[in-house]
Amino acid sequence: MQNVILRLVDVPIARMFVLAGFIFMMIAVLGKIEGKIEPGSFGRIGAAILGAILIAIGISMQSDESRDIYAKVPQSVISAIPTRNVVAITPASTASNTESSLIKVTSATYGRNCNAKPGNATAQVAKECDGHNNCDFTIDTAALEDPAPSCSKDFAAEWKCGNGNAIYSAALTSLTGKNDKLHLNCAN
Structure with a gap:
């Protein structure tokens, strides 16, 4: 039973909203469900409105999550990367002045592979x-x-170098909990 509860809680909240919306829409359309739920006409209208609202909230939350580049990477690809592998993209060209080669963190996420809120560690990395x-x-x-x-x-972290538009990233796919370091670079 505990395993079932953990799997239900592990579902992203956006999907829960959509699922709840569909359940309310079913109640609105079917009305009577095995004699246990028997809403009147006012209850069916309310269920339809609530279902539509929940579905809209879930879809908007899902579209917000899909803007995160890491949410688009299939889990099988992430798990296939060897542990302790650091993925880093560094600038190819040399900056003409020092100000254009300074790091400006745009996003940092701890637990993106566990459906964590994108950017939940941005403040710490930026500081x-x-x-x-x-x-x-x-x-x-x-x-x-x-x-x-x-x-x-x-x-994972993303950053820009100076006023440039290019976004660079680095990620640690597996953390040991001891002296894990993520390298950000805007210098040669």
Whole structure:
């Protein structure tokens, strides 16, 4: 039973809203369900309105989540990456002045593979790395909010260099909990 409850709680909240919306829409359309739910005409109208609202909220939440680039990566691809592998994209060209080669963190997420809220660690990484050419951010899991206690989390960051439009990223697909460091770089 505990396993079933954990799986239900592990579903993204957007999907829960959509599912609840469909259940209310079923009540509105069918009316009587096995003699246990018998709404009157006012109840059916209310169920239809509530169902439509829940579906709209769920879809809008899902579209917000799908804007996160990491949400689009299939879980099988993430799990196929060897542990302790650092994926980093660094600038190819040399910056003409020092200001254009300074890090500006745009997003950092702890537990993106566990459906954590995108950007939940942005403030911590920005505080440590913004304004530097290079930065080794030490991931202190005790200082970060744990978005999913029963899930092995990854850590990812995105940043820009100076006023440029290019977005660079680095990720640790598996954390050991001891001296995990994410390298951000805007220098040669």
